[in-house]
Amino acid sequence: MSQVGPVLVVTMIDDPTADLVIRELHDRNTPVVRLDSGDFPATLSVAATLTPQGITGTLSTPTRTADLSRVRSLYYRRPSGFSFPHLDEQDARFALTQARYGLGGVLASLPGCLYVNHPHRIGDAEFKPSGLAAAAQSGLQVPATLITSEPDAARAFVKKHGPAIYKPLSTPLYRIDGVSCTVTVDEVTADQIDDRVSGTAHLFQHRIDKVADVRVTVIGHRVFYVRIDSDLLDWRTDYERLSYSVVEPPPGIEDALWRYMDFFGLVFGAFDFAIDRTGTWWFLECNPSGQWAWLEPPTGLPMVAAMADLLERSR
Structure with a gap:
């Protein structure tokens, strides 16, 4: 094996962007270890020790083993979530938190590793809201924005700053009749806003x-x-x-x-x-x-x- 440490690519199995990057690294003879943290512990295992020099040990997949002390960079893309379907709800919840803080903590603590990006920073x-605030503080132009759970505040904002749009604060996938869907950005008028707004947080923004x-x-x-x-x-x-x-x-x-x-x-x-x-x-x-x-x-x-x-x- 090369004396140069590997690039660790952490992502799900279906990731065409990661495929392209890995192919480019392979063409350069750069060692790569790809894994999906969601495969833990079924087909991914960890044995990590804390030393004065930092984390040492290994991450092992069925085909690759990464020396944690020699990982040169970690490309953190879109790994799947931890899953313990063979356990009951309470035990699965316990196992998931242990995996997140155990394996997740190891991946976030590799000595001398360049993170693209560090999972905590992601x-x-x-x-x-943090991104919009940081953009404004950085000198970028940001549209007028309201985050609220109050229908009256939402209606007042839309009347003042319309035309306005609604966009989700996060975009988790869900299914309708077995088809994967997501909430899209859409224009909204004041008369469309009702008491359902009080059910959670919503983001409204002036439409550019x-x-x-x-x-x-x-x-x-x-x-x-x-x-x-x-x-x-x-x-x-x-x-x-x-x-x-x-x-x-x-x-x-x-x-x-x-x-x-x-x-x-x-x-x-x-x-x-x-x-x-x-x-x-x-x-x-x-x-x-x-x-x-x-x-x-x-x-x-x-x-x-x-x-x-x-x-x-x-x-």
């Missing part, structure tokens, strides 16, 4: 009169700007109707991006902006583990190579 940055969207992907010290043209409120609902072009950002955007990244301790981020009719870029959100590889073929941007460079720590 957790922090996934809170939309946009002419295009921009996906900005930060990979280490490199930034890739792609304009997305469509007639959609939420371009993620129909990729077939999108067209892409490489663009340059307005003055001040890139400096603000670095401030945002530093705020959360990120080395990767997938930012979404809306461009209005005056050319102003409005921050919508940043996904700390977002998708990006689908943008390389239509633009020619060397994004997969940039991620491999980062994981190799060659740049």
Whole structure:
């Protein structure tokens, strides 16, 4: 085995973006160990010891073993959740928490490891209110936003800042008649708001009169700007109707991006902006583990190579 430590890729089995990065690393003869933490403990095992030098030991899959003291970087993508279907509810709950804080704690504590991104930093940055506040503090333009559980406050906001949209604060998948679904961004009027708003927290936001969207992907010290043209409120609902072009950002955007990244301790981020009719870029959100590889073929941007460079720590 190479004397250079491996890249550890933590993700679910169906992850085309990780596939591309791993293929690039393999082509460079860079050792890779891929695993899904959700496979623990069925086909993934851990034996970790705390020493004065940090965590040592191994993570083992049916085909690979990673020396925890030699992992050079960890690419934390989208692992599946822990599951203990053979246990009753109470025992499964106990086993899940032990797995989360045991295996999860080991993965978060590798000595000398570059995290892309650290799972704790991902957790922090996934809170939309925190992201919007950090964007404003970083100097980015943020649409007027309300987070509320009060119907009257929601109606007043929509009347003042309309046209307005509703967007989920998180997007867990659910099923309707066996079909996977999710809550999409949609326009909302004051007369549509009723007492159901009081059932949980909701996010309402001024709808930007946009002419295009921009996906900005930060990979280490490199930034890739792609304009997305469509007639959609939420371009993620129909990729077939999108067209892409490489663009340059307005003055001040890139400096603000670095401030945002530093705020959360990120080395990767997938930012979404809306461009209005005056050319102003409005921050919508940043996904700390977002998708990006689908943008390389239509633009020619060397994004997969940039991620491999980062994981190799060659740049």
